[in-house]
Amino acid sequence: MADYSFGYGGIGSGLDISSIVSQLVAADRAPQDARLNKLEAAAKFKLSGLGSITSAFDGLKTALDALQKADALGARSVRTVGSGTGSGAGADAQAVTATVGKGTPVGRYEIEVLSLASAHKLVGGGVAVGTTFGAGQLRLGIGADFVDIEVKAGATLADIRSAINAAAASHGVQAALLTSDEGQHLSIAGSKTGAANAISITVAEGDGELHSLISGLEERAPAADAEVLIDGLRTTADGNSIADAVPGLTLKLQKSGTATIEVNADPAGSRAAVEGFVKAYNAALKAIKDVTGYNAETRTPSALTGDAQVRGAAAQLRDAMGGMLAELAGQGFDGRTLGLQTRGFPNADGSLVLDAAKFDAAMADNAAGIAAAFTGENGLAARLKTVVGGYVGSDGAFTARKGSLDDQVKDVAKRREALEARMDAVARRYQAQFVALDSLMAQMSTTSNYLGQQLSMLSAQAKAK
Numbered sequence: 001m002a003d004y005s006f007g008y009g010g011i012g013s014g015l016d017i018s019s020i021v022s023q024l025v026a027a028d029r030a031p032q033d034a035r036l037n038k039l040e041a042a043a044k045f046k047l048s049g050l051g052s053i054t055s056a057f058d059g060l061k062t063a064l065d066a067l068q069k070a071d072a073l074g075a076r077s078v079r080t081v082g083s084g085t086g087s088g089a090g091a092d093a094q095a096v097t098a099t100v101g102k103g104t105p106v107g108r109y110e111i112e113v114l115s116l117a118s119a120h121k122l123v124g125g126g127v128a129v130g131t132t133f134g135a136g137q138l139r140l141g142i143g144a145d146f147v148d149i150e151v152k153a154g155a156t157l158a159d160i161r162s163a164i165n166a167a168a169a170s171h172g173v174q175a176a177l178l179t180s181d182e183g184q185h186l187s188i189a190g191s192k193t194g195a196a197n198a199i200s201i202t203v204a205e206g207d208g209e210l211h212s213l214i215s216g217l218e219e220r221a222p223a224a225d226a227e228v229l230i231d232g233l234r235t236t237a238d239g240n241s242i243a244d245a246v247p248g249l250t251l252k253l254q255k256s257g258t259a260t261i262e263v264n265a266d267p268a269g270s271r272a273a274v275e276g277f278v279k280a281y282n283a284a285l286k287a288i289k290d291v292t293g294y295n296a297e298t299r300t301p302s303a304l305t306g307d308a309q310v311r312g313a314a315a316q317l318r319d320a321m322g323g324m325l326a327e328l329a330g331q332g333f334d335g336r337t338l339g340l341q342t343r344g345f346p347n348a349d350g351s352l353v354l355d356a357a358k359f360d361a362a363m364a365d366n367a368a369g370i371a372a373a374f375t376g377e378n379g380l381a382a383r384l385k386t387v388v389g390g391y392v393g394s395d396g397a398f399t400a401r402k403g404s405l406d407d408q409v410k411d412v413a414k415r416r417e418a419l420e421a422r423m424d425a426v427a428r429r430y431q432a433q434f435v436a437l438d439s440l441m442a443q444m445s446t447t448s449n450y451l452g453q454q455l456s457m458l459s460a461q462a463k464a465k
Contacts, residue, residue, distance in 0.1 A: 017434045025427045032419055036412050043408040049291035049303025050402055053310065056280075056287035057392045061385060063280035067273050068381035071102035073363070073371040075269025076248070081108075081262045095257030096228075104248030109261045112229040113253050117193035117240050120223035122201070125216035126182025127157050136206025138214065140164065142171045142190065143197045151210060157184050160213075164188065173199060186213065190223065194238025198223035226253055265367050267360035274340070274374070275354060277381070281321070282351040284388075288314045289349070309401060313391055318350045320387045324380045328373055338362050338370070 078100035095113045135153040139146055147167045164175035172191040177184050190199050203211050225236045235245045240253040291304045304310045335341030339358030343351045374380050391398045
């Protein structure tokens with residue numbers, strides 16, 4: 001509230017004009033302030049309730065998005081179950097390990113690891129410590145790429161190693177010096193496995209000693225692809241991880257041998273998506289109940305008690321869910337079979353309950369049917385999401401309602417500014433009136449004093465006669 005004191009103490013009247021003006025303005029302001037406070041409080045109270053519901057509906061939409069995905073109920077488990085029937089190496093359950101993603105085809109896969117992928121490695125013959133080489137140039141090939149390496153006159157084997165590393169490290173090649181009874185050995189190794197990453201090195205320019213060094217390099221590990229039979233079908237890869245042979249199945253090759261990989265449906269893993277939906281659905285209903293309830297003991301309403309829009313949202317959500325549960329029952333997935341149903345007496349509030357044991361048993365019996373009922377463009381999740389989407393999102397009814405309430409709060413702020421301007425004008429008017437009154441009273445006081453003096457003088461003159 002503005003300070004309306006203006007340093008004028010009522011010289012003629014003795015009145016505290018600043019205080020009187022402030023009190024008069026406050027009296028004028030009070031009912032208007034009260035009205036604006038009430039409007040603002042009501043709008044913010046509704047905004048808080050609407051925010052709670054919107055947050056819960058957003059959570060439900062997120063859960064429905066996850067449940068709608070084609071592989072939402074396609075959780076899988078994988079294990080190695082002993083030796084396969086492939087030829088070659090004997091049974092070896094540790095030849096391969098596997099991880100599995102959603103939607104991987106269920107079944108048994110006979111795996112035979114024929115060979116692992118390896119990185120190329122070359123090692124040279126022994127060179128006496130301190131041997132130097134003439135100037136020259138080496139060309140190092142890494143698959144289809146090449147780099148040139150300059151060798152300076154008088155370079156030692158350590159210098160050549162360092163030059164190779166400086167030029168080829170970014171291509172995944174590392175040179176090192178090994179020491180044996182025969183002297184120092186130049187080792188050149190690639191970090192990338194696969195035949196496509198083979199290393200080659202030649203002398204582009206140089207003396208006989210440099211030629212002798214490079215020609216003496218021998219292959220100690222080949223640049224080789226992994227080779228594996230999956231149900232008798234040959235697959236090669238440049239690494240020891242194969243992820244594209246069976247959709248969703250990743251094989252980690254450990255060593256040559258055979259194994260059988262078994263992929264099974266994982267009801268508990270699939271149940272997580274449905275449990276997430278049930279939790280979010282119940283949270284949405286609870287949010288509606290919390291913001292529309294009425295405390296009879298304290299006679300206190302909630303933020304949106306009696307609100308028609310919110311009541312309509314609750315009714316639409318329950319009606320849609322009820323209809324979908326009826327459809328599921330018509331497909332053979334009633335509460336006793338699927339384990340999904342509304343809460344019964346004495347706590348029948350429309351919320352959902354899911355019996356985990358019944359759901360897992362139903363998934364084991366008919367996973368494809370349940371997945372079709374819940375997921376996809378025409379499943380339960382998609383249709384219920386349409387209902388929820390009518391309230392949240394850029395075009396949702398709750399979003400529009402929030403915009404309207406925000407506008408009300410902004411309008412109250414503008415009206416406060418206008419009120420402040422009016423009160424300033426009122427204060428200035430009161431100040432002018434009281435200053436005029438004070439001036440008039442000062443004049444009257446002066447006149448009164450003058451008349452008093454004159455009367456005193458007349459009285460004194462009369463007594464003197």
